């Protein structure tokens with residue numbers, strides 16, 4: 001059954017690959033796609049009073065899930081919020097491809113008509129946004145109402161937390177173009193690192209090394225690598241003083257063994273690439289305050305969330321890329 005609906009969806013996507021706002025044969029840049037997205041979100045805000053950055057945050061959360069999950073179709077349109085056929089038409093609706101808003105409403109489906117053509121089309125950007133908007137409007141348009149609507153929809157605290165985090169970032173910067181990254185240490189300092197992801201680590205039982213160690217002098221500034229939210233800050237017996245930042249692509253950036261934290265840094269705070277968050281240190285491998293059991297270095301890790309679990313991946317190629325990009329940028333200044 002699942003396979004069949006997936007095949008039908010594939011057919012739908014092949015027959016109607018993109019919304020009417022897209023001209024065929026013209027691949028869009030990320031910035032152009034983001035521009036189209038933002039206009040769609042703002043249009044929906046004007047119609048519903050739900051702030052545009054909520055649509056942006058939900059859409060971004062779902063797009064990231066679709067890139068990492070095999071059971072969801074890869075994003076094809078500007079808007080990536082995914083409704084299964086059953087969800088769209090209503091579970092008891094005998095017509096799984098129903099596009100009639102009246103019968104869909106009768107069967108309690110999410111499907112909605114957002115562009116006013118009389119059809120609830122699961123492959124139309126505006127109809128998809130309208131479906132999410134109509135769900136939210138059942139709860140209200142205040143922040144706490146929307147939070148309840150999100151919890152009711154996703155049933156997972158972490159999903160709600162990530163989406164609320166995204167809203168804070170979009171609200172602050174008023175743009176969807178937030179993919180810029182920074183190398184965690186200022187490039188003018190001496191540092192060295194090599195690829196040791198997956199190596200065995202002895203302390204505290206058998207573990208693998210889930211990151212890259214960047215060796216530098218004690219106290220060298222450590223900076224945020226991305227636009228994101230401080231999700232965690234504190235002590236851990238392995239990582240010492242450490243910070244976790246979740247970026248706009250739902251990737252978790254982890255900084256450990258810090259000498260200390262930047263002043264006034266708070267959990268829930270929005271950060272941007274290059275912003276000071278702490279210093280290189282050698283804390284960890286014991287109770288709070290333990291330091292000096294190994295040479296000072298920044299342990300940098302990256303983790304991906306797929307909506308139910310989180311796993312470590314190798315940050316080394318990313319560090320290399322950010323370092324290269326930053327060198328290039330500095331040269332062109």
Ligand SMILES: [Zn+2]
Pocket residue numbers: 209211212213298299300
């Ligand atoms: Zn390490």
